[in-house]
Amino acid sequence: MGYHTFDAERADKLEDAQQRYRFLSAEELLWALSPDGDETVADLGSGTGFYTDDVAPAVEHVYAVDIQDAMHDYYREKGVPENVDLVTSGVSDLPFDTDSLDAAFSTMTYHEFAGEEALDEITRVLTDAGRLVIVDWAATGSGDHGPPLDERFSSAETANNLRESGFHIEHTAVRPETFLLISELR
Numbered sequence: 001m002g003y004h005t006f007d008a009e010r011a012d013k014l015e016d017a018q019q020r021y022r023f024l025s026a027e028e029l030l031w032a033l034s035p036d037g038d039e040t041v042a043d044l045g046s047g048t049g050f051y052t053d054d055v056a057p058a059v060e061h062v063y064a065v066d067i068q069d070a071m072h073d074y075y076r077e078k079g080v081p082e083n084v085d086l087v088t089s090g091v092s093d094l095p096f097d098t099d100s101l102d103a104a105f106s107t108m109t110y111h112e113f114a115g116e117e118a119l120d121e122i123t124r125v126l127t128d129a130g131r132l133v134i135v136d137w138a139a140t141g142s143g144d145h146g147p148p149l150d151e152r153f154s155s156a157e158t159a160n161n162l163r164e165s166g167f168h169i170e171h172t173a174v175r176p177e178t179f180l181l182i183s184e185l186r
Helices: 008-015 017-023 026-033 050-058 069-078 116-125 155-164
Strands: 040-044 061-066 084-088 101-107 126-137 167-174 178-185
Touching (some): 126 155
Parallel strands (some): 040 061
């Protein structure tokens, strides 16, 4: 099960491009998603929309999903692209039709919602062969950045959970502080 969410009072910290791109660049996220331009995707745990803004120009539609209204307020103030809809929801209870998303991604938020219910819900809303990209803080990291080590998952543990939910792991990259998993529904 996931842990606490990022403190919305510190939302401005999520807009530090130098710090954020140090752990995941826009180019790498787009490479992982591999959009053709006509996809509908969801950013799970979108926060201030930092990475949503990178994905929006490359797809038809993005749902910025966050459980905190305050994060959406911050995003509105910053400016939301026309093809982005803000959705206030937990990942375990997504308000989307079955098979309605071509892809979903989570950048540094998987540890906040990880669990069987959330993965079942993601599986429900993704189309057949739908892609799920997870980049999160690694349990093997130093703990100097991100959440405490005891709130993190390893890439192997996350990959096993995804496999148990019907995903095929296409690519794994483990870094000093983070990991990247690209998976697809079978």
